Amino acid sequence: MFPFLIFNISPEEVQKYTQQFISSLIDYAPSLILALLLLFIGLYAIRIINRLVRRIMIKREYELTLSNFLADILLWTMRIVLFVAVIGQLGIGTSSFVAILGAMGLAIGLSLQGSLSNFAGGMLIIMFKPFRVGDFIEAQGVSGTVAEIQIFVTKMMSSNNQIIFVPNGALSNNNIVNYSMAGTRRANITFTVSYDTDLSKVKEICKTILENDARILKDPSPEIAVTGLVDNGVTMAVRPWAANADFWNMYSDVLEKMKFDLYQAGVEIQPFVKEFSVAEK
Numbered sequence: 001m002f003p004f005l006i007f008n009i010s011p012e013e014v015q016k017y018t019q020q021f022i023s024s025l026i027d028y029a030p031s032l033i034l035a036l037l038l039l040f041i042g043l044y045a046i047r048i049i050n051r052l053v054r055r056i057m058i059k060r061e062y063e064l065t066l067s068n069f070l071a072d073i074l075l076w077t078m079r080i081v082l083f084v085a086v087i088g089q090l091g092i093g094t095s096s097f098v099a100i101l102g103a104m105g106l107a108i109g110l111s112l113q114g115s116l117s118n119f120a121g122g123m124l125i126i127m128f129k130p131f132r133v134g135d136f137i138e139a140q141g142v143s144g145t146v147a148e149i150q151i152f153v154t155k156m157m158s159s160n161n162q163i164i165f166v167p168n169g170a171l172s173n174n175n176i177v178n179y180s181m182a183g184t185r186r187a188n189i190t191f192t193v194s195y196d197t198d199l200s201k202v203k204e205i206c207k208t209i210l211e212n213d214a215r216i217l218k219d220p221s222p223e224i225a226v227t228g229l230v231d232n233g234v235t236m237a238v239r240p241w242a243a244n245a246d247f248w249n250m251y252s253d254v255l256e257k258m259k260f261d262l263y264q265a266g267v268e269i270q271p272f273v274k275e276f277s278v279a280e281k
Contacts (some may be wrong), residue, residue: 004158031089031090035090038086038089042078042085043082044170046078046082047127050074062154065185069123069126089258115152117169119168120169121167121168121171122149122151122221124151124168126197130178132149133146135179135181136179137177137179138179139171139175139176139177141173142158142164143158144162147163150168167189174226180244182243183243184217185244186240186241187238187242187247187250187254189239189240189255190227190235190237191258191270193233193234193268194232195233195266197234197268199226201265202236202262203224205262205267209223209254209257209258210222210238210254212253215242215246216254224236224238226246232270
């Protein structure tokens with residue numbers, strides 16, 4: 001048998017405590033009602049303000065990522081302010097609560113330094129826009145089309161359909177090559193012909209190829225130039241311009257056409273020669 005502790009409470013004591021509880025509840029009721037009203041009215045007002053801010057940013061054509069991010073920050077800031085106001089209305093001291101929030105924020109910040117660096121990098125990318133969604137960029141040793149700019153990472157899609165996530169901290173603090181920002185792009189096709197080749201003939205063949213391709217822009221005009229004299233021949237460069245959407249197809253077709261037409265004209269393209277130095281024994 002286990003012993004039981006039995007409390008004997010008289011009906012008078014029960015009535016006394018009940019009356020004290022009802023009295024305290026009546027005294028506290030106005031503050032509780034005002035706090036609940038403040039909570040519901042505040043939540044409704046926050047929802048209206050958040051929707052209004054989003055509509056204003058959409059009308060002003062802010063970038064979608066920036067709009068969502070700023071709206072979310074505003075939403076949670078207003079919720080925290082409302083929460084502190086409701087607690088104050090209930091008679092709970094807010095100074096200690098704010099101190100606890102500050103200490104928690106400091107601890108979280110110290111433990112998430114890398115994430116905060118990526119967060120700051122994401123803010124810089126969203127604000128200064130070195131690239132946008134849909135741009136083809138090269139950074140951090142990878143290249144691809146920007147699929148999504150998130151707060152901590154940038155999502156890219158490579159040419160062979162691989163998804164690449166690059167941390168925004170490293171991305172914002174290093175070089176970025178944006179191939180899409182200017183709208184047009186220039187190809188640099190180089191090849192070497194022998195010293196016996198008639199260079200004016202080669203230039204005429206290349207000029208005809210460029211003029212017959214509608215994707216190549218007239219302004220800026222393409223260039224055909226001699227760029228070097230090397231051991232195995234004369235190096236030439238053909239530099240046509242095209243819109244970003246046409247660039248790769250134009251580049252491939254021009255290469256193929258140049259190889260075929262130069263071969264038909266009897267122009268010999270010199271192979272690449274790599275020199276090796278061998279130490280004497």
